[in-house]
Amino acid sequence: MVKYYRNIKALDDVTLEISDRELFVLLGPSGCGKTTLLRIVSGLVEPDSGSVMIDGREVNGVPPAERNVAMVFQNYALYPHMTVFENIALNMKIRGIRKEIIEERVKRVAQTLQIVELLDKRPGQLSGGQAQRVALARAMVRDPKVYLMDEPLSNLDAKLRVEARAEIKRMKEMIDVPIIYVTHDQVETMSLADRVAIMNRGKVLQEGAPIELYDRPADVFVATFLGNPPMNIIPADHIKLPKNIEVPGPPAKQGTFSIGIRPSKINLGWEGSVRTEITVEFAEVLGDNVLIHGKLGSIPLVISTSDRGKVIGERTLQIIFEPESIYWFDEQGKARYELAKDMSQR
Amino acid sequence: MAGYAFARLRFPGRNLLFYTILSTLMLPFPVVMIAEYVLMVNIGWVNTYQGVIFPSLTSALRVFLMRQYFTTIPEELEEAAKIDGLSTFQIFYRIVIPLAKPAMAATAIFSFIGVWNSFLWPLLVPQSLHMFTVPLAINFFKGAKGTQIYWNQMTAAEVMAMVPTLIIYAIFERYFTQGIALTGIKR
Numbered sequence: 001m002v003k004y005y006r007n008i009k010a011l012d013d014v015t016l017e018i019s020d021r022e023l024f025v026l027l028g029p030s031g032c033g034k035t036t037l038l039r040i041v042s043g044l045v046e047p048d049s050g051s052v053m054i055d056g057r058e059v060n061g062v063p064p065a066e067r068n069v070a071m072v073f074q075n076y077a078l079y080p081h082m083t084v085f086e087n088i089a090l091n092m093k094i095r096g097i098r099k100e101i102i103e104e105r106v107k108r109v110a111q112t113l114q115i116v117e118l119l120d121k122r123p124g125q126l127s128g129g130q131a132q133r134v135a136l137a138r139a140m141v142r143d144p145k146v147y148l149m150d151e152p153l154s155n156l157d158a159k160l161r162v163e164a165r166a167e168i169k170r171m172k173e174m175i176d177v178p179i180i181y182v183t184h185d186q187v188e189t190m191s192l193a194d195r196v197a198i199m200n201r202g203k204v205l206q207e208g209a210p211i212e213l214y215d216r217p218a219d220v221f222v223a224t225f226l227g228n229p230p231m232n233i234i235p236a237d238h239i240k241l242p243k244n245i246e247v248p249g250p251p252a253k254q255g256t257f258s259i260g261i262r263p264s265k266i267n268l269g270w271e272g273s274v275r276t277e278i279t280v281e282f283a284e285v286l287g288d289n290v291l292i293h294g295k296l297g298s299i300p301l302v303i304s305t306s307d308r309g310k311v312i313g314e315r316t317l318q319i320i321f322e323p324e325s326i327y328w329f330d331e332q333g334k335a336r337y338e339l340a341k342d343m344s345q346r
Numbered sequence: 347m348a349g350y351a352f353a354r355l356r357f358p359g360r361n362l363l364f365y366t367i368l369s370t371l372m373l374p375f376p377v378v379m380i381a382e383y384v385l386m387v388n389i390g391w392v393n394t395y396q397g398v399i400f401p402s403l404t405s406a407l408r409v410f411l412m413r414q415y416f417t418t419i420p421e422e423l424e425e426a427a428k429i430d431g432l433s434t435f436q437i438f439y440r441i442v443i444p445l446a447k448p449a450m451a452a453t454a455i456f457s458f459i460g461v462w463n464s465f466l467w468p469l470l471v472p473q474s475l476h477m478f479t480v481p482l483a484i485n486f487f488k489g490a491k492g493t494q495i496y497w498n499q500m501t502a503a504e505v506m507a508m509v510p511t512l513i514i515y516a517i518f519e520r521y522f523t524q525g526i527a528l529t530g531i532k533r
Contacts (some may be wrong), residue, residue, distance in 0.1 A: 044425050044428065065429060065430065077420065081444040081445060091430040094431045
């Protein structure tokens with residue numbers, strides 16, 4: 001589908017298929033179109049071209065309520081003047097469902113999410129984690145065809161976020177419809193997603209299982225977006241590669257290409273296939289791990305190491321890495337090349 | 347309702363219309379007074395209650411105040427309501443109106459004070475004594491030709507005239523505090 005805002009292409013020819021029981025993450029920086037896509041599925045926004053199919057039925061032009069989708073908003077969007085019970089029950093009340101049935105269903109969902117004792121409170125009295133569970137309950141009680149979640153964890157503090165992630169995982173086990181989940185957080189993605197689509201500037205760059213994207217990114221954008229700290233990208237003329245190293249495909253012949261290497265794949269020492277020296281700018285001691293921010297010539301480089309003793313206080317470091325852990329990109333970073341033997345292995 | 351339309355509904359010429367209404371705020375009342383009076387004469391509303399009441403039933407200031415408040419209500423709430431199956435009108439009276447109580451209370455107090463104390467318009471339109479507003483009545487304490495002013499009685503009457511305003515304020519005041527306590531959304 002395609003969507004324009006004024007003259008800006010917010011969504012550029014996006015096609016995705018999401019199956020039942022799947023938690024599908026739309027990942028990308030802000031303004032990449034992921035929320036627009038979610039809102040198009042919800043019916044709050046109509047696409048300029050293309051169609052939305054839910055359960056085999058085209059729903060273009062169908063109002064949000066009749067699509068039977070449930071949405072969890074970033075700020076939860078609970079109605080502040082209603083109690084938790086009324087918040088969860090509103091949809092059923094509007095549809096004219098009998099009072100006893102409403103009460104029973106709200107109670108059942110409240111039990112599953114352990115919010116029974118909150119039912120008489122108002123949203124203003126809830127903590128962030130409780131509000132999030134109420135928002136999930138409001139979505140679940142409707143038994144929707146698809147769940148839409150718009151950065152549901154970004155308002156929680158770090159500790160609650162881990163708990164809430166588990167909550168969503170547990171919830172996912174209980175339902176048998178797809179969840180479309182928008183986030184810009186790659187940790188959430190790695191932990192929750194069955195499949196993920198990475199988006200930038202309205203385009204889907206790559207989709208697949210998160211680990212697949214991590215191991216075999218299609219381009220520099222995907223490579224640097226998944227993984228923390230992000231992959232180092234070094235233009236090939238900034239580093240001396242040994243003569244006998246095998247360079248894949250076209251980039252070598254053109255002579256201009258970049259290599260990518262994950263911070264954890266760089267080791268300290270003198271004995272390695274690729275060896276170079278970096279100047280240290282500063283180090284972040286994170287407990288077991290130390291992140292060293294350095295420079296290779298003018299190129300910033302991050303190394304993650306557990307060898308605290310060797311690195312603290314050093315001005316320069318000798319680093320080594322192996323050719324197997326190198327990712328090869330073309331000059332613009334738009335494509336990645338693989339060694340012939342890697343391709344045959346996979 | 348006009349304020350909500352200007353805040354949220356999309357229709358052609360919305361901004362033009364809004365700024366036109368807003369610009370009337372900049373005209374002082376005496377400028378439009380004559381034109382309004384001529385209108386009242388033409389439709390035969392001079393010396394009638396509707397002639398006194400109608401012109402102040404709505405005002406640009408109130409539309410503006412309400413619009414400003416409505417734009418601060420998070421749009422997600424209305425989107426959530428849309429997904430819950432509420433129509434535009436249901437969203438308005440089930441979600442927006444309950445949340446707008448503080449603004450409505452403020453607007454009500456402003457309007458009441460404005461109307462209660464109005465002097466110039468009621469001086470023009472009604473001509474029978476029984477239709478006069480309180481400020482006009484107070485004006486009588488000046489005596490027939492303005493030669494003599496009964497200060498003691500005039501100030502006493504003014505204090506009496508304040509009482510309804512205080513009562514109205516006491517009624518609506520709790521909505522102000524409620525408005526502050528009612529923020530269910532984190533920003």
